[in-house]
Amino acid sequence: MTPARRTPPDAVPGPSVAVMRVLITGGAGFIGSHVVAALAAAGHESVVLDALLPSAHPGGTPPQLPGDRVAVGDVRDREAVADALAGVDAVCHQAAMVGLGKDFSDAPLYVGCNDLGTAVLLAEMASAGVRDLVLAGSMVVYGEGRYECSRHGTVRPGPRAEADLRAGDYEPRCPHCGTALTPGLVTEDAPVDPRNVYASTKLAQEHLAAAWARATGGRAVSLRYHNVYGPGMPRDTPYAGVASFFRSALARGEAPRVYEDGGQRRDFVHVHDVAAANAVALEAVRERRPASFAAYNTGSGEPHTIGEMAAALADAHGGPDPVVTGEYRLGDVRHVTADSRALREELGWRPRVSFAEGMKDFASAPLRDTRGRGRESRGRREESAVTLSGA
Numbered sequence: 363m364t365p366a367r368r369t370p371p372d373a374v375p376g377p378s379v380a381v382m383r384v385l386i387t388g389g390a391g392f393i394g395s396h397v398v399a400a401l402a403a404a405g406h407e408s409v410v411l412d413a414l415l416p417s418a419h420p421g422g423t424p425p426q427l428p429g430d431r432v433a434v435g436d437v438r439d440r441e442a443v444a445d446a447l448a449g450v451d452a453v454c455h456q457a458a459m460v461g462l463g464k465d466f467s468d469a470p471l472y473v474g475c476n477d478l479g480t481a482v483l484l485a486e487m488a489s490a491g492v493r494d495l496v497l498a499g500s501m502v503v504y505g506e507g508r509y510e511c512s513r514h515g516t517v518r519p520g521p522r523a524e525a526d527l528r529a530g531d532y533e534p535r536c537p538h539c540g541t542a543l544t545p546g547l548v549t550e551d552a553p554v555d556p557r558n559v560y561a562s563t564k565l566a567q568e569h570l571a572a573a574w575a576r577a578t579g580g581r582a583v584s585l586r587y588h589n590v591y592g593p594g595m596p597r598d599t600p601y602a603g604v605a606s607f608f609r610s611a612l613a614r615g616e617a618p619r620v621y622e623d624g625g626q627r628r629d630f631v632h633v634h635d636v637a638a639a640n641a642v643a644l645e646a647v648r649e650r651r652p653a654s655f656a657a658y659n660t661g662s663g664e665p666h667t668i669g670e671m672a673a674a675l676a677d678a679h680g681g682p683d684p685v686v687t688g689e690y691r692l693g694d695v696r697h698v699t700a701d702s703r704a705l706r707e708e709l710g711w712r713p714r715v716s717f718a719e720g721m722k723d724f725a726s727a728p729l730r731d732t733r734g735r736g737r738e739s740r741g742r743r744e745e746s747a748v749t750l751s752g753a
């Protein structure tokens with residue numbers, strides 16, 4: 363199909379862009395619904411396929427589903443995917459089970475939705491001749507971030523020992539000489555080290571996408587998102603991220619509870635910037651070489667600590683102030699921050715929402731409704747089942 367050309371409604375004057383019809387899997391979710399909005403603003407059409415999983419939509423069906431064409435269906439269902447792909451130029455694959463889940467019994471669900479679902483989607487794209495894919499990747503594929511030792515250069519510390527965490531000794535040490543390390547920025551060529559089921563499924567999605575590209579001549583880009591936050595973020599479920607717990611606690615009039623000493627470094631990237639990165643990647647992917655796959659870190663480039671994030675949110679909300687608890691969870695990584703230069707330089711993406719602005723806005727932004735879940739009665743145990751490393 364030869365795409366029509368038109369100038370998007372609110373585009374700045376410049377060359378017109380080819381209108382695309384894009385299938386957004388998971389388009390009813392937190393990030394997917396913002397991608398639909400970003401594509402509409404750029405003059406593109408959206409087809410949404412979303413299973414409305416109860417873990418992501420515990421309050422039931424959202425009142426309004428985004429998209430020009432919407433289907434409630436599962437990416438593991440060949441027929442539903444084939445129908446959704448009709449007339450589509452490119453796919454933006456956001457559908458996935460996110461977070462760490464309740465416990466290991468969730469593993470088949472994660473592998474099913476994330477990896478079997480991706481395989482079904484790619485097989486149907488191959489049959490339908492759809493060649494362009496943008497995948498929602500994740501920083502979790504890297505495990506513990508990048509560190510420098512003054513004597514040994516770049517090193518990769520293993521998981522932290524519980525005795526150290528209990529003693530309040532949170533910083534990972536050089537695996538060779540035991541001295542304190544300086545955290546750095548992870549680049550896309552860093553070795554992967556997925557440390558939980560979710561992380562393994564996110565990495566497998568990339569491997570499947572690369573295999574599909576080689577086998578079909580397709581073009582795939584994975585955007586490895588950092589910790590995404592912003593309006594519409596789900597409330598504090600075992601499937602949500604740390605910004606959502608703090609925000610939800612404040613909404614209940616409670617202090618955000620910060621683990622360790624609050625010095626864990628992350629990159630909090632606003633959902634509007636992530637949605638824009640998807641729109642940019644969808645426009646760029648079709649110009650790439652056939653049979654290609656590339657991954658791009660997608661972060662604000664402005665690392666902050668978890669403590670700073672809690673303080674910024676509490677301040678904008680008007681209190682209460684965060685409490686640093688010294689609690690810890692085995693398996694949490696201490697620092698991981700992305701180097702997102704490649705996405706800026708190669709695709710021309712620019713994050714626009716600063717940390718200060720974004721947190722101020724998020725402190726009063728609506729979260730996704732979780733009606734009927736009895737949030738108040740769940741207490742802390744379930745809250746602490748969620749990873750600080752985000753999705």
Ligand SMILES: NC(=O)c1ccc[n+]([C@@H]2O[C@H](COP(=O)([O-])OP(=O)(O)OC[C@H]3O[C@@H](n4cnc5c(N)ncnc54)[C@H](O)[C@@H]3O)[C@@H](O)[C@H]2O)c1
Pocket residue numbers: 387388389390391392393394411412413414415418419435436437438455456457458459460474475476479498499500501564586587588589590591596603752753
């Ligand atoms: N939120 C983050 O910080 C973050 C960070 C890194 C990567 N990601 C990735 O971004 C993507 C979107 O995440 P989100 O935060 O918007 O999560 P979300 O749970 O809000 O949205 C995911 C959507 O996918 C749908 N879905 C799940 N399994 C499906 C299936 N089998 N078939 C059809 N639909 C299905 C859900 O119903 C939901 O609407 C995911 O791929 C996630 O791994 C998110």
Ligand SMILES: [Zn+2]
Pocket residue numbers: 511512513514536537538539540541
């Ligand atoms: Zn050393």
